Amino acid sequence: xxxxxxxxxxxxxxxxxxxxxxxxxxxxxxxxxxxxxxxxxxxxxxxxxxxxxxxxxxxxxxxxxxxxxxxxxxxxxxxxxxxxxxxxxxxxxxxxxxxxxxxxxxxxxxxxxxxxxxxxxxxxxxxxxxxxxxxxxxxxxxxxxxxxxxxxxxxxxxxxxxxxxxxxxxxxxxxxxxxxxxxxxxxxxxxxxxxxxxxxxxxxxxxxxxxxxxxxxxxxxxxxxxxxxxxxxxxxxxxxxxxxxxxxxxxxxxxxxxxxxxxxxxxxxxxxxxxxxxxxxxxxxxxxxxxxxxxxxxxxxxxxxxxxxxxxxxxxxxxxxxxxxxxxxxxxxxxxxxxxxxxxxxxxxxxxxxxxxxxxxxxxxxxxxxxxxxxxxxxxxxxxxxxxxxxxxxxxxxxxxxxxxxxxxxxxxxxxxxxxxxxxxxxxxxxxxxxxxxxxxxxxxxxxxxxxxxxxxxxxxxxxxxxxxxxxxxxxxxxxxxxx
Numbered sequence: 001x002x003x004x005x006x007x008x009x010x011x012x013x014x015x016x017x018x019x020x021x022x023x024x025x026x027x028x029x030x031x032x033x034x035x036x037x038x039x040x041x042x043x044x045x046x047x048x049x050x051x052x053x054x055x056x057x058x059x060x061x062x063x064x065x066x067x068x069x070x071x072x073x074x075x076x077x078x079x080x081x082x083x084x085x086x087x088x089x090x091x092x093x094x095x096x097x098x099x100x101x102x103x104x105x106x107x108x109x110x111x112x113x114x115x116x117x118x119x120x121x122x123x124x125x126x127x128x129x130x131x132x133x134x135x136x137x138x139x140x141x142x143x144x145x146x147x148x149x150x151x152x153x154x155x156x157x158x159x160x161x162x163x164x165x166x167x168x169x170x171x172x173x174x175x176x177x178x179x180x181x182x183x184x185x186x187x188x189x190x191x192x193x194x195x196x197x198x199x200x201x202x203x204x205x206x207x208x209x210x211x212x213x214x215x216x217x218x219x220x221x222x223x224x225x226x227x228x229x230x231x232x233x234x235x236x237x238x239x240x241x242x243x244x245x246x247x248x249x250x251x252x253x254x255x256x257x258x259x260x261x262x263x264x265x266x267x268x269x270x271x272x273x274x275x276x277x278x279x280x281x282x283x284x285x286x287x288x289x290x291x292x293x294x295x296x297x298x299x300x301x302x303x304x305x306x307x308x309x310x311x312x313x314x315x316x317x318x319x320x321x322x323x324x325x326x327x328x329x330x331x332x333x334x335x336x337x338x339x340x341x342x343x344x345x346x347x348x349x350x351x352x353x354x355x356x357x358x359x360x361x362x363x364x365x366x367x368x369x370x371x372x373x374x375x376x377x378x379x380x381x382x383x384x385x386x387x388x389x390x391x392x393x394x395x396x397x398x399x400x401x402x403x404x405x406x407x408x409x410x411x412x413x414x415x416x417x418x419x420x421x422x423x424x425x426x427x428x429x430x431x432x433x434x435x436x437x438x439x440x441x442x443x444x445x446x447x448x449x450x451x452x453x454x455x456x457x458x459x460x461x462x463x464x465x466x467x468x469x470x471x472x473x474x475x476x477x478x479x480x481x482x483x484x
């Protein structure tokens with residue numbers, strides 16, 4: 001009988017140095033993300049050898065324990081053991097202290113880069129379920145269009161279209177919520193400030209073409225629906241404004257003056273300066289993406305697809321989310337990041353399934369099969385940490401297969417009309433490019449699956465799989481014996 005989530009949570013906490021060494025915990029799609037007081041107290045090998053833990057990953061700001069798709073259940077068990085929920089606890093002072101110590105030893109450039117990646121990850125990761133749900137609505141609409149199941153004028157179709165667009169249209173509001181937690185500002189004021197950018201009266205004013213101004217200062221007529229950068233910049237600037245206002249207001253009047261002044265200062269700044277700057281940054285990003293997708297775009301898709309496993313290892317794949325979101329917001333299509341992710345994810349799935357076929361060990365077969373299916377559905381950490389990285393040759397096969405598929409996709413200009421990075425992207429190739437894009441997309445996906453599968457069958461020996469598995473099992477057994 002396997003251990004329960006409660007038992008696994010207790011073991012994880014123990015090998016992280018106990019509750020006293022954990023500031024807080026959060027989780028994403030597959031990982032528990034801990035802020036530790038002292039990273040040196042964490043026992044890497046002991047954690048890796050725990051049944052239920054796929055791998056661990058250290059970053060400059062977090063200690064990450066890879067669990068798999070059921071991570072939310074283990075997270076609840078961890079919180080039940082008395083660990084503070086990072087979404088609810090005020091642990092920023094400890095984290096800033098730790099970052100300051102890290103900054104003293106690391107180069108300033110790396111420190112700034114790490115903070116940017118950590119901030120983008122913290123703001124974008126909680127949005128993934130909303131983007132996934134909205135993407136699936138688009139898949140349903142794509143099926144309706146392809147097979148003529150429903151007229152675009154039908155009320156049901158129009159409601160589904162609204163469901164699919166809502167997560168993107170109100171993305172600045174979602175970002176305001178998650179960014180307010182990251183920058184430790186008042187969430188309600190953050191939502192109101194960013195909500196000004198989406199207010200129906202303002203958007204109607206922009207659409208009318210009439211001049212807009214505030215205190216005779218001109219306001220750029222920009223539509224901020226589905227934007228990312230303006231909201232992030234606004235809440236970042238608001239964090240400094242809130243601190244400044246808090247310093248200058250009398251204690252007796254803070255409850256009235258603080259929120260009023262923060263709103264009165266931040267909202268006009270967002271309309272006059274921050275929003276337009278963020279919009280220009282987004283346009284620059286879209287221009288850069290178009291440049292990358294130019295004549296040599298196939299090289300970029302191939303490189304990104306091949307390197308995606310290593311990008312996932314660093315956690316930087318979440319930093320790519322604003323880029324493909326900006327592309328969808330501007331054009332309604334995506335031909336670089338999501339296409340590369342489809343290639344990389346299916347390649348991980350193909351290599352893992354080959355390990356399942358090749359191995360005679362039941363536990364390896366079970367893990368590799370589940371990880372392969374998970375990767376094909378868009379979640380690659382179980383396959384990456386539990387199978388392909390562990391046996392190495394499947395990782396090489398996956399990188400080669402993804403690179404070849406990415407090169408093919410780039411040459412054929414494969415385009416996604418639905419934001420998907422899994423096998424469900426199969427339903428997202430239908431669009432303006434017609435049947436040629438659908439055929440090219442299907443061939444790309446077949447290449448992504450078949451080449452890593454075949455290469456893994458030839459490269460990986462079953463005795464190596466058994467040897468590696470026995471080694472880990474032996475270590476786990478010894479560790480449990482010592483614990484007793």
